[in-house]
Amino acid sequence: MRIILPALLCFPFLFFSQTTAKVVGVSDGDTITVLLDGNVQKKLRLAEVDCPENRQPFGKNAKKFTSDQVFARQITFTETDKDRYGRSVAKVYYDNGKYLSAEIIKAGYGWWYYSYSKNADLGKMQETAKIKGVGLWQDKKAVSPWDFRKQQRENARIKKLQSQLDQQIQK
Numbered sequence: 001m002r003i004i005l006p007a008l009l010c011f012p013f014l015f016f017s018q019t020t021a022k023v024v025g026v027s028d029g030d031t032i033t034v035l036l037d038g039n040v041q042k043k044l045r046l047a048e049v050d051c052p053e054n055r056q057p058f059g060k061n062a063k064k065f066t067s068d069q070v071f072a073r074q075i076t077f078t079e080t081d082k083d084r085y086g087r088s089v090a091k092v093y094y095d096n097g098k099y100l101s102a103e104i105i106k107a108g109y110g111w112w113y114y115s116y117s118k119n120a121d122l123g124k125m126q127e128t129a130k131i132k133g134v135g136l137w138q139d140k141k142a143v144s145p146w147d148f149r150k151q152q153r154e155n156a157r158i159k160k161l162q163s164q165l166d167q168q169i170q171k
Helices: 004-016 059-070 100-106 120-132 145-170
Strands: 018-028 031-036 040-046 074-082 088-094
Touching: 018 040, 018 059, 040 100, 059 088, 059 100, 088 100, 100 120
Parallel strands: 040 088
Antiparallel strands: 018 031, 018 074, 031 040, 074 088
């Protein structure tokens, strides 16, 4: 009885935490904008997946895949967190229960974001996509988005230092 009562008390919160919305924008493979009731737009970062950046190989493919799946369609989502940019991180479902992050990983257009996920099934899906060579896994030297972003930051830092050095030399 001690276990059942708390579970029953939590159930309504779980049930009502899902929100229905229409997808009105796709920024990249793992970020969508939805239209909520009251004509309010909300940006969602997909949970458990990290897609190539738009400037990265397969970035545009990932964006197109996500767009083909959900753009202009009704979805349901459950917010799980906020990212460092203030976006809501959410698990997004469409077509009667398809989990968008899983579909992206299975198609080879995103990495399982294992640092922010405990769902090992997504890791298995990624391995299967990699073995099949689908999507970005056609490239044997595919660079993860987090490594790509790290390299971009490092390049920007070096460029800034080089600019400062050039200014010192010109004086």
